[in-house]
Amino acid sequence: MKRKRVVILGATGSIGESALKVARDIPERMEIVGLAANRNAEKLAEAANKVRPESVCLADETKIDILRKALDYEPRIFAGEEGLREIACLTNGEMVLVAIVGTGGLRPALAAIEAGKDLAVASKEILVMAGEIVMREARENGVHVLPVDSEHNAIFQCLEGKVFESRKRPTSNIEHRTSNADSWMLDVSDVRRIILTASGGPFRELASNKFDSITPEQALKHPTWNMGPKITIDSATLFNKGLEMIEAHWLFGVEMKRVEVVIHPQSIVHSMVEFADGSTLAQLSYSDMCFPIQYAVTWPYRVPNTLPPLDFSKLSKLEFFVPRYDDFPALNLARRAGEAGGTLPAVMNAANEMAVAAFLDRQVSFPSIWQIVEEVMNRHASVAHPDLDAILQADQWARAEAAGCVKSLKR
Numbered sequence: 001m002k003r004k005r006v007v008i009l010g011a012t013g014s015i016g017e018s019a020l021k022v023a024r025d026i027p028e029r030m031e032i033v034g035l036a037a038n039r040n041a042e043k044l045a046e047a048a049n050k051v052r053p054e055s056v057c058l059a060d061e062t063k064i065d066i067l068r069k070a071l072d073y074e075p076r077i078f079a080g081e082e083g084l085r086e087i088a089c090l091t092n093g094e095m096v097l098v099a100i101v102g103t104g105g106l107r108p109a110l111a112a113i114e115a116g117k118d119l120a121v122a123s124k125e126i127l128v129m130a131g132e133i134v135m136r137e138a139r140e141n142g143v144h145v146l147p148v149d150s151e152h153n154a155i156f157q158c159l160e161g162k163v164f165e166s167r168k169r170p171t172s173n174i175e176h177r178t179s180n181a182d183s184w185m186l187d188v189s190d191v192r193r194i195i196l197t198a199s200g201g202p203f204r205e206l207a208s209n210k211f212d213s214i215t216p217e218q219a220l221k222h223p224t225w226n227m228g229p230k231i232t233i234d235s236a237t238l239f240n241k242g243l244e245m246i247e248a249h250w251l252f253g254v255e256m257k258r259v260e261v262v263i264h265p266q267s268i269v270h271s272m273v274e275f276a277d278g279s280t281l282a283q284l285s286y287s288d289m290c291f292p293i294q295y296a297v298t299w300p301y302r303v304p305n306t307l308p309p310l311d312f313s314k315l316s317k318l319e320f321f322v323p324r325y326d327d328f329p330a331l332n333l334a335r336r337a338g339e340a341g342g343t344l345p346a347v348m349n350a351a352n353e354m355a356v357a358a359f360l361d362r363q364v365s366f367p368s369i370w371q372i373v374e375e376v377m378n379r380h381a382s383v384a385h386p387d388l389d390a391i392l393q394a395d396q397w398a399r400a401e402a403a404g405c406v407k408s409l410k411r
């Protein structure tokens with residue numbers, strides 16, 4: 001396997017940091033050619049000064065001078081939303097790791113696909129919002145969409161042998177084309193169930209009558225994973241797992257009814273696939289995002305690294321429980337959104353983003369997050385098979401509606 005040239009969008013975040021670690025760990029397999037962030041100019045410059053990619057980008061144009069001053073070499077500097085799209089399409093890049101929190105990664109991801117780049121997707125929000133469009137564009141442009149989310153990466157690993165090279169990449173992208181790999185198709189006809197594991201978050205065992213008094217500090221303490229604030233709150237409400245159900249539906253082309261969730265507090269089994277013959281395959285490792293990031297970068301190869309393998313003598317138990325669906329309504333809301341399709345998943349995602357921000361800002365209670373999302377979903381008239389504009393419109397509409405709900409629920 002040759003070295004893969006990767007652009008990281010969201011380089012200053014938790015996934016970005018793990019990706020930089022992977023690149024340090026397997027330098028003969030992964031080269032970073034571009035780094036992008038939103039507004040953390042100092043942290044971006046610090047990473048760039050170490051890795052020295054040929055290009056960097058900051059979405060917040062007002063911070064460009066700070067970035068320029070903090071850099072100790074002269075890379076190409078991109079800025080703004082347009083800059084994000086440009087760095088995602090670098091001639092020299094082969095793969096774009098989309099690790100931008102929220103919806104900001106959608107347009108750069110689509111631009112990268114159009115330019116013939118493979119995607120490694122951590123930003124589940126973009127598949128929830130626009131999974132139909134992203135996967136269709138990927139197919140039409142002959143690029144791979146590799147899952148970074150640990151659960152989906154686990155499922156992808158369990159589906160090894162079910163991936164079929166289907167057709168050559170189209171010649172229309174030949175000038176951008178950087179890899180000779182063919183496009184692929186997944187055969188999931190004998191998959192009975194995809195079983196996503198969830199840690200259950202910090203309130204897995206908390207009585208529901210105590211939910212009202214949960215503070216942001218308590219919700220930000222994840223028992224097994226160290227992640228950015230938005231996804232940590234999503235893990236506590238189980239909206240993270242809800243988003244992942246819809247992500248799995250699009251990534252693997254399975255109906256929502258074949259996607260299930262099981263609570264697994266130890267976060268060692270990262271997900272499972274049950275096949276038609278009743279056999280189940282699972283992927284296990286310690287909870288470190290470097291594992292899935294590396295697999296997405298080196299797929300279809302496996303290469304040695306310095307990550308610790310599982311020590312089974314120290315694993316005292318692996319437990320599995322049925323989720324508390326009534327107490328954590330996020331899973332039911334996500335199933336409803338995923339089954340309805342159209343613009344409803346984008347609405348759920350946007351309302352959730354607003355509700356999480358309001359909770360972190362201490363404006364609303366923890367259970368209000370579910371309440372706000374449900375209320376906004378109830379008010380929405382979903383558009384079937386929306387184009388990008390319709391999705392972005394629904395996203396904006398949901399944000400405005402959610403802001404209204406926050407106002408009325410303010411503590």
Ligand code: NDP
Pocket residue numbers: 009010011012013014015016036037038039040041059084098099100101102104122123124125148149150225226227228229230231289
């Ligand atoms: P963080 O909050 O830690 O980092 C977010 C990153 O996105 C930062 O680099 C931030 O830049 C950047 N960013 C935010 N908005 C924009 C924007 N508009 N344009 C460009 N860059 C932007 O998040 P995580 O790393 O935890 O999560 C990133 C994504 O990966 C999320 O979608 C999450 O759901 C997903 N994910 C995360 C996992 C984890 O373990 N953390 C696991 C699986 C999936 P800046 O620092 O400058 O603000």
